[in-house]
Amino acid sequence: MQIQIQTFTVHKRFALTISRGTTAQTTNIWVRIEHDGIEGWGEAAPFSVGEKPQTTEAIARSLQAIAPLLKALNPLERQRIDRLMAETRLPSAARAALDVALHDWVGKQANLPLWQLWGLERDRIVPTSVTIGISSPEDAKQRVWDWLGKGTIAAPLQGIQALKIKLGNPDGMEADQAMLLAVKAAAPHISQISVDANGGWNVNTALKMSFWLADQGITYIEQPLLKGQEADLAKLYYQSPLPIFVDESCFTSRDIPLLVDRVHGINIKLLKSGGLSEALRMIHTAKAFGLKVMLGCYSDSSLLNTALAHLSPLADHLDLDSHLNLLDDPFVGAVFQNGRVVPNNQPGLGVRFRN
Known part of the structure; x- marks a missing residue:
C-alpha cells in the first residue's frame, strides 16, 4: 500500500484556554493510504499532556520513516502492521492516523460505514x-x-x-x-x-x-x-x-x-x-x-x-x-x-x- 502525508493548518473560531495554556491554531497531518484503487483517510494533530509533546514535525517524521516499511503490506494484514508500528515506536498520534486510515479503507472495501x-x-x-x-x-x-x-x-x-x-x-x-x-x-x-x-x-x-x-x-x-x-x-x-x-x-x-x-x-x-x-x-x-x-x-x-x-x-x-x-x-x-x-x-x- 502507498502512503501519502500532507499537512494542513486549522484556526479556531474561539481560542481555547485551559490550565496549561491557550491554543488558537494547529497544523495537523492528513494521511492517505491507497491499495487496490481504494483510499483510506486518517489524521494526526499535535498535542501535549505535560510529558514530551507530540509535535507536528515529530509525527510527520515518524510517518515518513514507516511508510517504506508498509509498502509491501495489504491493509488487511493488521497484525503485521501493528507489529511494525510497535517495533518502530510510532508516537500515538501517528498510530492513530494510520489506524483510522486503515479502518476507513476496510469500510470502503466492504461498502459499509464503520458504525454499521x-x-x-x-x-x-x-x-x-x-x-x-x-x-x-x-x-x-x-x-x-x-x-x-x-x-x-x-x-x-x-x-x-x-x-x-x-x-x-x-x-x-x-x-x-x-x-x-x-x-x-x-x-x-x-x-x-x-x-x-x-x-x-x-x-x-x-x-x-x-x-x-x-x-x-x-x-x-x-x-x-x-x-x-x-x-x-x-x-x-x-x-x-x-x-x-x-x-x-x-x-x-x-x-x-x-x-x-x-x-x-x-x-x-x-x-x-x-x-x-x-x-x-x-x-x-x-x-x-x-x-x-x-x-x-x-x-x-x-x-x-x-x-x-x-x-x-x-x-x-x-x-x-x-x-x-x-x-x-x-x-x-x-x-x-x-x-x-x-x-x-x-x-x-x-x-x-x-x-
Whole structure:
C-alpha cells in the first residue's frame, strides 16, 4: 500500500484556554493510504499532556520513516502492521492516523460505514458538549451566547444540550466559581454541564470544589489532578459527591486496571490512545470494570472526530466539539443534529472534502 502525508493548518473560531495554556491554531497531518484503487483517510494533530509533546514535525517524521516499511503490506494484514508500528515506536498520534486510515479503507472495501460494520445503533448517541475555555466571567458569558447564536458572532450550531467548562484558573478557586456562575446565568436552560480542570487543582481544592459544584448541579469532574498524582484520586473518589473522570491519567487500556478503585470513568481520545482499534479495546476494558466512558478530542478536524463518532453509540458522555470550533475545517463528515454528532451512511468514515 502507498502512503501519502500532507499537512494542513486549522484556526479556531474561539481560542481555547485551559490550565496549561491557550491554543488558537494547529497544523495537523492528513494521511492517505491507497491499495487496490481504494483510499483510506486518517489524521494526526499535535498535542501535549505535560510529558514530551507530540509535535507536528515529530509525527510527520515518524510517518515518513514507516511508510517504506508498509509498502509491501495489504491493509488487511493488521497484525503485521501493528507489529511494525510497535517495533518502530510510532508516537500515538501517528498510530492513530494510520489506524483510522486503515479502518476507513476496510469500510470502503466492504461498502459499509464503520458504525454499521461494528453493528452499532446511531440512535443511542448522546449529545456532545461544547467547550468554554478559562476566561473572565464576562468573556465566558459572551462565549456561551456566541455558541447559542445570541451574541455578536453567529453560532454554527443549533440544539446545543451540554456544556463543558474548563476550570483550574491560575487565579484560584474564586475565579473558577465566578466563571462557572456566569456560564450558568448565560445558559439557564442547559442542565448538562461538566467541568474539566486539566490537572489545575490540588487535592484539597478539588475536594472543596466538588461539593460546591455538586450544589451547582454539575454532572461530573474531569481530570481534577495532574497526571502523576493518581494516588490522590482515591481520596476524591471516596469523598467527592460528584463522579471523577480522568483524561491525561489514562492513555491506553493498560492504564485502566490501575484506576478502577479511584475513578468513575475515563476520557478516550484517538490521538492519545493510538486509534480506533485501541479506543474500542479501552471501551470494552472500562465497561468490564464498571467504569463510564467519555469520548473526547484535541484540535481534531471533522476527519478525526467523525472517526470517533462511529464509536459514540458505546459512550456515556461525548466531547467531540473541536471541529465545530474551526473556521476552516477542510473536511465534512459527521453532522450535528439536535446536539449530537452523528456519522452518515457513506462507506468507511464517510468523510469528504468541503466544497
